[in-house]
Amino acid sequence: MLNQLRLDHANMARMLHVLQLKQKTLAQGERPNFQLMREVVDYILSYMEGFAAPLERICVDRLETQAPEHLELMEKMTSDYLELKPRLQRLSDNIDTILMDNILPMDRFAEDLKAYLEAHRAYLRQEREGLFPLIDQYFSEEDMQELLHALPEGAEQELERLQQAYPELYAELRGADIPAI
Numbered sequence: 203m204l205n206q207l208r209l210d211h212a213n214m215a216r217m218l219h220v221l222q223l224k225q226k227t228l229a230q231g232e233r234p235n236f237q238l239m240r241e242v243v244d245y246i247l248s249y250m251e252g253f254a255a256p257l258e259r260i261c262v263d264r265l266e267t268q269a270p271e272h273l274e275l276m277e278k279m280t281s282d283y284l285e286l287k288p289r290l291q292r293l294s295d296n297i298d299t300i301l302m303d304n305i306l307p308m309d310r311f312a313e314d315l316k317a318y319l320e321a322h323r324a325y326l327r328q329e330r331e332g333l334f335p336l337i338d339q340y341f342s343e344e345d346m347q348e349l350l351h352a353l354p355e356g357a358e359q360e361l362e363r364l365q366q367a368y369p370e371l372y373a374e375l376r377g378a379d380i381p382a383i
Contacts, residue, residue: 228312243294268340289318
């Protein structure tokens with residue numbers, strides 16, 4: 203189960219890396235593939251919706267009884283994660299604006315994208331350095347099964363669909379040197 207969480211973590215890092223490459227394209231004054239960005243943002247939004255609440259509930263419930271001294275970390279992570287969604291939704295709305303050929307200042311969009319990426323990467327770092335070791339230490343096999351059932355069904359299939367629909371995404375995911383988060 204922890205391996206699945208780590209795989210999902212790595213997949214999210216890859217999605218963020220793709221967005222970072224598009225952000226760099228914007229920063230260089232070029233126009234990135236906004237439709238690809240739309241797909242990646244939709245994937246992340248869907249994943250956050252389907253996974254964040256169950257993971258948070260299960261982890262907080264378990265750590266409340268087994269390791270109450272770590273609840274502050276969980277509360278901070280929950281707060282940080284909840285702040286990601288409106289930022290990403292704003293980016294999604296801005297991508298829609300761009301795809302409808304409406305005017306949007308690209309420098310502001312690039313800055314918002316960069317700030318979102320930094321915040322999401324910081325969250326992934328907290329997950330890897332804080333949450334995963336706690337899960338490994340305090341979760342029983344039954345807890346792990348509950349987490350397994352909380353994972354969104356089809357997340358891996360959706361990633362594969364994106365890779366097939368967007369060869370550029372697949373190439374970037376396969377060939378990109380994903381920076382450590």
